[in-house]
Amino acid sequence: MVTALFRRLGQTLIVLIGISVLIFAVFFATPGADPTARIAGKNASPQTMERVRHEYGFDRSLPVQYATMMKKLFITRDLASYTNRGQLVVPEIIQAAPVTLSLVCGAAVIWVLASVATGTMAARWRGTWIDRGLMMAGLVGISIPVFWLGEVANLVTQARYHDTWMFSWVPGPGYVPLTEHPWAWFKALVIPWIVLAVMFVGIYGRVLRADLVAVSGEDFMRTARAKGLSPWRVLIRHGLRTSMITFISLFGLDFAQLLGGGALLTEVVFGLQGVGRLTYQALAGLDLPLIMASVMYSAVFVVLANAVVDIVYVALDPRIRDGR
Amino acid sequence: MFSSGPWGQAIRALRYNRSAMIALAVLLALALLCALAPIYARHIAKTDPFTSNVAGTVLVNGQETDIMQPNDNPLHLGLSPIGPTWHPQSFLLGADSQGRDVAARLLYGGRNSLIIAFGAATLCILMASCIGIAAGFFGGITDAVLSRLMDIMWAVPVYLFAISLSIVTITQGLKIGPFTIASDNLMIPVFIIALVYVPYAARPVRGRVMTLRSAEFVIAARSLGVPRRRILVKDILPNVLPTLVVLAPLLTALSLLAESSLSFLSIGVQAPAASWGTIIQDGEGLIYTRPMVAVAPGLMIVITVLALNILGDGLRDALDVRETSRRSG
Amino acid sequence: MTRLFSFLSSAVLLCLFSPAMAEGIARPAEHAGGTLHLAAQSSPGTTDPQVSYFMAMYQVEAVVYDGLTTFTKGPGPLSRHAIADLAESIPQPQDDGHTWIFHLRRNIRFSNGKLLSPDDVVASMRRIFRVNSPTAGPYYSNIVGGAECLKDPDHCTLENGVIADNQAWTVTFHLTRPDAEFADRLAFNHAVILPADTPAHDTGNSAPPGTGPYRIVSYDPSSSMRLERNTHFRQWDAAAQPAGYPDRIEYRFGSDPESSVTAIENGQYDWMAENIPLDRLAELGSRFADRVHIVDFLNLYYAALNVNIPPFNSLKVREALNYAVNRHAMVIHNGGPAVAAPSCQMLPEGSPGFEPVCYWTRGADPQHPALRWEAPDMEKAKQLVRESGTAGQKVTVITAQQPEYMAMANELRSTLAELGYDASVRSMVQAVQFGYIQNSDNRVQISLTGWNADYPAASSYLRTLLACDMFHPHSDNSINISGYCDPDTDRLMDRAADLSVTDRNAGDRLWAEADRRFMAQVPTVPLVQVRWVMPLSARVKGDVSAPVYQVVFSRFQIR
Numbered sequence A: 001m002v003t004a005l006f007r008r009l010g011q012t013l014i015v016l017i018g019i020s021v022l023i024f025a026v027f028f029a030t031p032g033a034d035p036t037a038r039i040a041g042k043n044a045s046p047q048t049m050e051r052v053r054h055e056y057g058f059d060r061s062l063p064v065q066y067a068t069m070m071k072k073l074f075i076t077r078d079l080a081s082y083t084n085r086g087q088l089v090v091p092e093i094i095q096a097a098p099v100t101l102s103l104v105c106g107a108a109v110i111w112v113l114a115s116v117a118t119g120t121m122a123a124r125w126r127g128t129w130i131d132r133g134l135m136m137a138g139l140v141g142i143s144i145p146v147f148w149l150g151e152v153a154n155l156v157t158q159a160r161y162h163d164t165w166m167f168s169w170v171p172g173p174g175y176v177p178l179t180e181h182p183w184a185w186f187k188a189l190v191i192p193w194i195v196l197a198v199m200f201v202g203i204y205g206r207v208l209r210a211d212l213v214a215v216s217g218e219d220f221m222r223t224a225r226a227k228g229l230s231p232w233r234v235l236i237r238h239g240l241r242t243s244m245i246t247f248i249s250l251f252g253l254d255f256a257q258l259l260g261g262g263a264l265l266t267e268v269v270f271g272l273q274g275v276g277r278l279t280y281q282a283l284a285g286l287d288l289p290l291i292m293a294s295v296m297y298s299a300v301f302v303v304l305a306n307a308v309v310d311i312v313y314v315a316l317d318p319r320i321r322d323g324r
Numbered sequence B: 001m002f003s004s005g006p007w008g009q010a011i012r013a014l015r016y017n018r019s020a021m022i023a024l025a026v027l028l029a030l031a032l033l034c035a036l037a038p039i040y041a042r043h044i045a046k047t048d049p050f051t052s053n054v055a056g057t058v059l060v061n062g063q064e065t066d067i068m069q070p071n072d073n074p075l076h077l078g079l080s081p082i083g084p085t086w087h088p089q090s091f092l093l094g095a096d097s098q099g100r101d102v103a104a105r106l107l108y109g110g111r112n113s114l115i116i117a118f119g120a121a122t123l124c125i126l127m128a129s130c131i132g133i134a135a136g137f138f139g140g141i142t143d144a145v146l147s148r149l150m151d152i153m154w155a156v157p158v159y160l161f162a163i164s165l166s167i168v169t170i171t172q173g174l175k176i177g178p179f180t181i182a183s184d185n186l187m188i189p190v191f192i193i194a195l196v197y198v199p200y201a202a203r204p205v206r207g208r209v210m211t212l213r214s215a216e217f218v219i220a221a222r223s224l225g226v227p228r229r230r231i232l233v234k235d236i237l238p239n240v241l242p243t244l245v246v247l248a249p250l251l252t253a254l255s256l257l258a259e260s261s262l263s264f265l266s267i268g269v270q271a272p273a274a275s276w277g278t279i280i281q282d283g284e285g286l287i288y289t290r291p292m293v294a295v296a297p298g299l300m301i302v303i304t305v306l307a308l309n310i311l312g313d314g315l316r317d318a319l320d321v322r323e324t325s326r327r328s329g
Numbered sequence C: 001m002t003r004l005f006s007f008l009s010s011a012v013l014l015c016l017f018s019p020a021m022a023e024g025i026a027r028p029a030e031h032a033g034g035t036l037h038l039a040a041q042s043s044p045g046t047t048d049p050q051v052s053y054f055m056a057m058y059q060v061e062a063v064v065y066d067g068l069t070t071f072t073k074g075p076g077p078l079s080r081h082a083i084a085d086l087a088e089s090i091p092q093p094q095d096d097g098h099t100w101i102f103h104l105r106r107n108i109r110f111s112n113g114k115l116l117s118p119d120d121v122v123a124s125m126r127r128i129f130r131v132n133s134p135t136a137g138p139y140y141s142n143i144v145g146g147a148e149c150l151k152d153p154d155h156c157t158l159e160n161g162v163i164a165d166n167q168a169w170t171v172t173f174h175l176t177r178p179d180a181e182f183a184d185r186l187a188f189n190h191a192v193i194l195p196a197d198t199p200a201h202d203t204g205n206s207a208p209p210g211t212g213p214y215r216i217v218s219y220d221p222s223s224s225m226r227l228e229r230n231t232h233f234r235q236w237d238a239a240a241q242p243a244g245y246p247d248r249i250e251y252r253f254g255s256d257p258e259s260s261v262t263a264i265e266n267g268q269y270d271w272m273a274e275n276i277p278l279d280r281l282a283e284l285g286s287r288f289a290d291r292v293h294i295v296d297f298l299n300l301y302y303a304a305l306n307v308n309i310p311p312f313n314s315l316k317v318r319e320a321l322n323y324a325v326n327r328h329a330m331v332i333h334n335g336g337p338a339v340a341a342p343s344c345q346m347l348p349e350g351s352p353g354f355e356p357v358c359y360w361t362r363g364a365d366p367q368h369p370a371l372r373w374e375a376p377d378m379e380k381a382k383q384l385v386r387e388s389g390t391a392g393q394k395v396t397v398i399t400a401q402q403p404e405y406m407a408m409a410n411e412l413r414s415t416l417a418e419l420g421y422d423a424s425v426r427s428m429v430q431a432v433q434f435g436y437i438q439n440s441d442n443r444v445q446i447s448l449t450g451w452n453a454d455y456p457a458a459s460s461y462l463r464t465l466l467a468c469d470m471f472h473p474h475s476d477n478s479i480n481i482s483g484y485c486d487p488d489t490d491r492l493m494d495r496a497a498d499l500s501v502t503d504r505n506a507g508d509r510l511w512a513e514a515d516r517r518f519m520a521q522v523p524t525v526p527l528v529q530v531r532w533v534m535p536l537s538a539r540v541k542g543d544v545s546a547p548v549y550q551v552v553f554s555r556f557q558i559r
Helices: A002-029 A036-040 A046-055 A062-075 A089-124 A129-143 A146-160 A182-216 A219-226 A231-262 A264-269 A275-284 A288-316 A318-323 B005-016 B018-035 B037-044 B102-138 B140-155 B158-172 B187-196 B198-213 B216-223 B228-264 B276-284 B292-319 C018-026 C055-061 C118-130 C136-140 C146-151 C182-186 C257-266 C278-287 C315-324 C327-333 C378-388 C403-418 C430-438 C462-466 C487-502 C504-521
Strands: B057-060 B063-066 B068-070 B079-081 B174-176 B179-181 C010-012 C035-040 C099-103 C162-165 C170-174 C214-220 C224-229 C248-253 C292-298 C300-305 C340-342 C394-400 C422-428 C446-451 C524-535
Touching (some): A002 A288, A036 A046, A036 C430, A046 C136, A046 C146, A089 A182, A089 A231, A089 A275, A129 A182, A129 B292, A146 A264, A146 B276, A182 A231, A182 A264, A219 A231, A231 A275, A264 B158, A275 A288, A275 B158, B005 B018, B005 B292, B018 B037, B018 B102, B018 B292, B079 C278, B102 B140, B102 B187, B102 B198, B102 B228, B140 B198, B158 B187, B158 B228, B174 B187, B187 B228, B198 B228, B228 B292, C118 C136, C118 C162, C118 C170, C136 C146, C257 C278, C257 C524, C278 C524, C300 C315, C315 C378, C315 C403, C327 C403, C327 C524, C394 C403, C403 C422, C403 C446, C430 C446, C462 C504, C487 C504
Parallel strands (some): C394 C422, C394 C446
Antiparallel strands (some): B057 B063, B068 B079, C099 C170, C162 C170, C224 C248, C300 C524
16 A cells, blocks of 8 residues: 555656646747747846846756756745746635635535436436436536636626626625635625636536446345335435445546636636636746646645545445455 | 448437437527528627627617617716617527627627637547557557647646637737748637637547457458558548547537637637627626626537537447547536 | 836826816815725736836835835826925036936934935935846946946945945945936836845835835735835825825735726725726716716827838828828727727827927828828828838738737728738737847838826937837847938937937937927828726825826825
8 A cells, every 4th residue: 555655656756847847848849939038027128027027037057057946846835937027826725715615615515416306306216307407407518618607797797787786795706715704705796606616517417427327236226126115215325335446436526627717707707816717827927936836736636635535435445445 | 321230220219319400400590590691690689799789879779779878877877788679580589798699699699619629629639540540550659759748638628628728829820831820810729729629539549450450350361461541541540530520529529618618708609709708708797787698608518518419329329339538517 | 117017107197077076176074094905917026126127016116115206105296307395405416417416315214223324315316226126227327336236236336436425325326328217217216215224135025114004015916016104204294105094905916807896886896906897888887977086198109110121111101091091090999089099109298398299191291291190191192102112012910919909000091001011910918029020130010009107208208118229130129120221310419418418408409309300200100199098996086196107006095
């Protein structure tokens, strides 16, 4: 187990180094990416350009520059942005993380509850119009582009019907820290939560229903039914438990990707300065230090989540545990 | 051609699947409509949907009307493009902030969106089946390397991956050997979207090939000394095909969503060309005064993607293939 | 600059709306105290006043720091020159303009309690070079020793250039050549006076002490900045550095413009740094007209034509495009006639040296100039293109991705297509685009950009954007984007600068002449000049505008 853990850690490290080297190389191969002029300021004299190039080390060899950047990012943690002179990137990420965390956790609560509800209901009334209706609704949910749904939500709550009783409580786009004002935090995030959750409710509800239907043919389910347990009880106590394995592994990966910046479209539409939006801005502005920091942050999350999912998987499913 | 056998059965099953047939009809109708975009623009709306026209006027109900309409507030602040007239001859769905006909752009945009989506899905399936078949059929070190590579790609959020690739290529175009693809070429989003979804498609293909490899008829063929290439062509490929057919509409749906997202972030289809995503982006700046600009293309996306998903479901049921899915928001 | 509005600019509020104007004049009972709430989408970078180059930070620093000179922190005309701040008066330059002797005010203390002395001034001038200030070269290298400091900042002394006299309490500057704009340059934030012991590197998030009425108490670029009163501040000149009304200033970052507008309407914020999204203008105009101020400032959107490569190396093609461009459409793309006006020359309206003239409108040409732009002349333009024989060539417009730039770029593309070119648009993120279009290696034919000057001067448009020595081939920092060079006009501009030292009006007339010469050769297509739409919350009283700074935070009276 421990050796496996170390091997995993070693693999992860190699992957992370690989990604960072790749980003670094691509950045310096892109025309217009040379940050010297941007740092020096508009209309700076050639001498000032030279000085800046020297002070920031852009005149040194790429491996040296790479090593310096990694040192500044991970050890001294004083890596500064190239576009916004003097802005440190590590605090910027630390500031963005709670925004994304709030967004994704809230959405996750909604999508887990809603998809378990729709999935079980559809499976319970399999073949009826309830099943068909729920599954079609799920399919619609999967088919809506999240950024457009966000736009429409903004249109309804911010522009069109903001002055009606229904949406006058909706605050302007933006984030309020939980510690500062819990109720305002909730109000600011509830619509982004729902918008982000819609698609996942669709996917998870459908996956869960399919699993429940598949599992219902298995022996232990038949036995449970034969014992005279109510169909709901059988479904929830026995069926759901088994089906949760797929559900949880899927959830772990999606959750981690969203935390690592996958929720960027929702963040962009709702003006939430989270990790995804930050990464997008960094990429769009070709701000290498910020790109590096945010991608590393994202990669760490994804790798961690993969590991956790594996462990949970082993813990939940006796077949896998015994196989090792 | 597929009158009997598994394919014939599948087609019959699909024919009896009413929702799948409706979806197919909707898709064909949409594609036809978008293909006719130039005719609508030239002969019905009589407008160039790519040229900005803010200083112009248009006849509405026989009256000469400014395309950009002033507001009569005390400060004379703000100009709003003409709203939907519901007349196909002039600004059916209104104008965007550059005074262009939204309806005509919607059709042209749909053309680009559909071309990119189908192109990306096709390219993706081609690449994925090569990789999946290679990994599944040859196994060993080939499989290990390819699978690890897929794992890494699988681990990066799809949209972040696509955005990174787009930003680099949009800035400098794409150079492959002696060929340069300009940054406004549709091949760039096609290529990028196909690439990011390769792991999505390669995994099920690989799984299917692995199962087939240990299937009795393949083992039998092997023991009879049939050359590997022949096994691949005669036994493996035909049996992987259903998986690919089921994947195709789903991948097209995903590609369409990815394309619209990239275009929404202005790193997909480049101005002045349109796609449904770019029109939504144009509409974002008009959401307070002219919401139709953002709403209409979004509805088109929802309808198209929904139809593709329903078709995919129908195909899966008809061909009896299980899917794996991953998306990200 | 490029991103008009986020970099430094010079501006004046011409308070257009009469009720607000009346209040500004009537001066109601003054309200001191309270907290002023400001909002911006992103933080304005480093607080180091000698490094920072963002408009939003410039506005903050205007109430935290002082230079020897400054610009009036009150309403007035766009064209103006520096007034004395830490100096007792603007001295008459001696020695044919080579020597400036400033008498320093006495008994002024930094926010850390230290007394301001002539040594601080010398140290601050040295620090401009030590911290690689962006303007060290263009603005301050004409101080004796400045050129050496630029090359070797670590050993910079300026020992013969800036001399402190602690007895007479004066600072003497020696210049290598006379400079009519020297006092204006000293008023810019890169030349503010900091304590002599301020470290010689970018201080980043911890702001050095200043002499203004406020001090930056905390600054977290990812969330907020907080200013409180500088208890050592005593008002010495209400025009140069007025004592502040609010007790505290809270600046929040991360609010996007759409929500900032709503928040100002509802009174959660008092002021926002960004321009108003065009989609919200109608709403502001109809529901909050009494709280909206429209501010004039010096700025110019223009298309730079690369005069060194086809097709714009042909004068005829450049003239053709200038005739063909529909500047009225450009005005609409920027929000309509209420907030934008067509530009036909490189100097913006209101700038020193501005004399209205337009060669490139229907019915005009360089021999028969009109006063302002009226309408495009497509016939003449097409004729010129035919004569040039360049029709059918590929032309790519490079633009930034902001909506207003994209709209203008597409307008240009349409015009070029109508003239017979195979035209296309390429858009890039602003930060990348601005460097990309300057570098001659990228062979950009035509690019769209904007400019607003650090202080009101004709030179910051004409010399900076079009002089020969502002073109640096193969560099991302070559602000003469057109790559234009005409030594005769350069000499004319030198004469204008020299003459301005003794006779500003005569100098301005020469600058106007230079402007006309450029417009006869049209290395650019001037497009529009915009105005700033500034909504304020209902609780703000008084006139808060000022040229150069646009707003002065210390002058917000909060009920």
